[in-house]
Amino acid sequence: MSQSSFKKILSPSEVGAKKMNDRYLTFKSKVDYIKFYGKTSPVRINHIDKVSIEQYTFRYDNAVSNGEVRLYEMGLFYAERGALPGDEVKIEKKVIDGNTFYEIDLLRNGISTYYSQDYSLPDEVNEDNAKGYPEGYLKSVLVNKFERSIKARNECIDYYGAICAACEFDFEDKYGDIGKGFIHVHHLVPISEIGKSYKVDPINDLIPVCPNCHAMIHKRKPNPFRINDIKERLEK
Structure with missing residues (x-):
């Protein structure tokens, strides 16, 4: 049975600390990487970032002159x-x-x-938390990860600030430095309605909300409450 995962501690040269021109990953010799990737090198292989859901393409080579097996062109991922x-x-x-x-x-x-957060947002499910769901649901989670973009999230927060759009709660104001920059980002277009060709607009499609308001927004299914719906309830 071939190995399904592996870990590798990064050396200074791999991440460019020793002024290397490329950023790369050298594999441990005990792992059968030829079976792991199942490809003849050199070849480019797509990898999905577990956290940001961004897709990166690395150059895989199992025939380096010194006998090493490597992934190359990893600078953007590392950065x-x-x-x-x-x-x-x-x-x-x-x-x-x-x-x-x-x-x-x-x-x-x-x-x-x-x-990294130890919970899933109300409209977000990752594959670890989906293991209890039917196989088809798990496949949907993996295939549709394109929408979970850290860049879009950051652009939304840069524009609106890390303050809840519904109740105006500011985590940094209440909790100090540990709350700085903390906020959930809510999709105004429900994930279930997004197609593969959809490109998220960080300003018009996303809005920052605190965890409490985010949970309340998704109390109504399948159509979540609007931000104004929550505001009106808070003003009563």
Whole structure:
């Protein structure tokens, strides 16, 4: 049985700390990466970021001159996740209905380094939390991950601020530095109505809300309450 996942601690040279021209990942020799990827190198392989849901294409080569097996051209992934020497890259292979997905994550002390939360937003489900759902639901979660974009989330917060659009709660004001920048981002267009060609507009499609208001918005299904609906209830 081939390995379904692996972890690799990053060296300084891999993330560019030693002025390397490329950012890469060197595999441990004990892992059968030829079976893991099932491809003849050199070839480009798509990987889905577990946290941001962004797709990255890395160049895979199992015939480097010194015998190493590597993924190349990982600079953008490392930069956007803030990779440092000693961080750990985890890659997981998932096969669903004959389709193979490679999911990549960057861990620091065992925790995702970028926008990691130990819960799912009301309109967001990740594949770990979906294991109890039917197989078809899990497939939908994996295939439709395109919409979960950290960049869009950040642009929304940059525009509106990290303040709830419904109740105006400010986590930094109430909790100090631990609350700085913390907020949920609500999709004004329900995820279930979004098609594959949909491109999120961070300003018109997203709105920051606190967890309490976010939960109340999604108390009504399948059509969530509007922001103004929640505002009106708070004003009573």
